[in-house]
Amino acid sequence: MFGPDSQFQRFFNDPRWALAVLRATVLEAAHPQIGAALIDNSTFVTHPWRRLRNTLVSLQRMFGPDEGIRQREAARLNRLHARLSGTDARDRPYDAMDPEVRAWVVATLFESSVTMCRLSGQPLDRATMEQLYAEFQAFLAALGDGAGHLPPTLKEFWQYYDHMVEEELEDTEALRIILYKLFDHLPAPPLLHGLPTLWAAGRALAGPVLGAITVASLPESFRRRAGLPEIPGAQALMQSVYLATGLARFLPDDWVQAENVTSLLFLSPDSDDPHLATLTALRGRMKRAGALLRLVTPFPAQPGPAGGAGPQRDAEEFFTAVLDQTGDGYLDWPDLAAMARELSSRLDLDEPAETKLYHAYAEWWKELQAALDVDGDGRISKEEYAAGVPSLAGPALIRVAEVLFGATDGDGDGSIDADEYRALFRTAFRRTVAGIDVGADVSGDADADADGDGGHGARYSRSAFVKDFLSFMSGRSRSTAFDPLLAEA
Known part of the structure; x- marks a missing residue:
């Protein structure tokens, strides 16, 4: 069967x-x-x-x-x-x-x-x-x-x-x-x-x-x-x-394999996939086509994705792009459950690690409700969120970061190596994390690869990971790693 x-x-x-x-x-x-x-x-x-x-x-x-x-x-x-x-x-x-x-x-x-x-x-x-x-x-x-x-x-x-x-x-x-x-x-x-x-x-x-x-x-x-x-x-x-x-079935098998098509479709510009060079050239041609299209059509300017590290984004933008996972205009438990579900899927977690991550998010939801749900309706509006942004990075969010780090650190050595990093972020160290060096702790977002090994000898420490996660989830900064993780379509 x-x-x-x-x-x-x-x-x-x-x-x-x-x-x-x-x-x-x-x-x-x-x-x-x-x-x-x-x-x-x-x-x-x-x-x-x-x-x-x-x-x-x-x-x-x-x-x-x-x-x-x-x-x-x-x-x-x-x-x-x-x-x-x-x-x-x-x-x-x-x-x-x-x-x-x-x-x-x-x-x-x-x-x-x-x-x-x-x-x-x-x-x-x-x-x-x-x-x-x-x-x-x-x-x-x-x-x-x-x-x-x-x-x-x-x-x-x-x-x-x-x-x-x-x-x-x-x-x-x-x-x-x-x-x-x-x-x-x-x-x-x-x-x-x-x-x-x-x-x-x-x-x-x-x-x-x-x-x-x-x-x-x-x-x-x-x-x-x-x-x-x-x-x-x-x-x-x-x-x-x-x-x-149906005529596409006559194309070469590699062209119509669902796994190959979806891998290319979801290929990020920051990926280390060997096909990226070819696709980068194709994207260049498509950008030129897009520029020509803007000249000859009435299509209005379309917002592109936020890119790279940078200053704190607008609170409403972060609320819409990251926190409101279900798109109903409010932050409530299903939104945080969706985050836990996506992270568990990316890391392919079994029990009890999966339940541990859900519980950490559930505790964060309780903390958010207590701090931000001013009208007591069981959900948090954009206005309530914007007024209480400083309250986001509390103990429960720190616990989420620590649990996520533990789930990502598959071998339990206290740091995240290149393969573990790729499992969570679907990209390589060398394109998203600064200060790469053999045995080094890493954090930040600039492109670098000091030893030319693609980051395979580098390590992402617990403290750096937790710091970056808290900075991102509290809306304080953008992140080329965490933005695609929770904000990409």
Whole structure:
């Protein structure tokens, strides 16, 4: 059911699957429980590229050939989902561990994969469809959910799917955000930072197309019930896009491997990846194209990402870029939980280190509430934050820094080496940390590599790490290391 010969692996590296996953995400968001969980806890609006990368990595682990990796990832997903529960705007409970909810997530991935093939003129035969369905059933079983939450046969699955579409799905806020807000405001991926005009132009063209073809691909009965508008000609456009995307499968395998594409997409200009030189030259050409575009189009100036170390940023800017992870305009526990979740994912933490980091953030949230929640509404507004910035760097935040340092220091030698640094920051010492020297303690943000070894002999001490983390998280300074960690899209 898993590994390189599975149907899933064949689809995973198919460019059309990007469209299928987008469609599946919309169908998931239309489920009232999932939609509520997304609105309350997810960073899909403010950090969509980060969430996409984490999702793809998780799917690769779950469908890979290594059973040990699969069990470990399933345990991580279960811990993550166990932390997501609450009530929606109509006081209906939601719980990400509800097995019927998890079954619907798997069902949308399967059905959207089948629909992807049908829309691109290559419908699956019965045997292939049954094999793919069995693989997704095995995926659900690997998460520990019992039998019965997905129907046992394909015939029963389609009855179940039709019932969900016609009776259970709703026109949720999360669905509307994905279709009509996310595409219009989608931030540039790390690779395209510094090219705001070119990105704005591409987004202005591609965003409406993606929205139109996604709506057109949804079940007609749901489109009518949810009142989703369909642009004339959208069906023909949708099929053309699916057909055109399908042609990419004839490209060399290295060009369409999902892992290679996402690695390049998320490649930071500060990375030490060997492909960076080629991409830097490409970025130079794209910048020239962007300059020409500014001359011949009415696109307004687009803000680029903050770069490099510098003076204290505006309090509201820091609040929006770093603290408000969910993008709802307030700082509350889901924002800090999202930080803990991202850091745990980057470091691939197991228990008890993961829970220790969550607890440290929970204590910081209590400290923030006590210091900044003036009106007692259980959340912190931009105004409350700006008025109380000096209160941010208290004992609980120091504890967060110390716990994060301990989680990053995998070998427990009391310092962070180049490999440990790269695991957290996804970049090398030589491009982000000053004073590099063999055996040296490091801190700061200027580019340097004193011994030419790329920083491999350097060490980031506990005191320097804690100092830099506190300076960043209290909004006192920018950081070329911590800014991409918690502020990148």
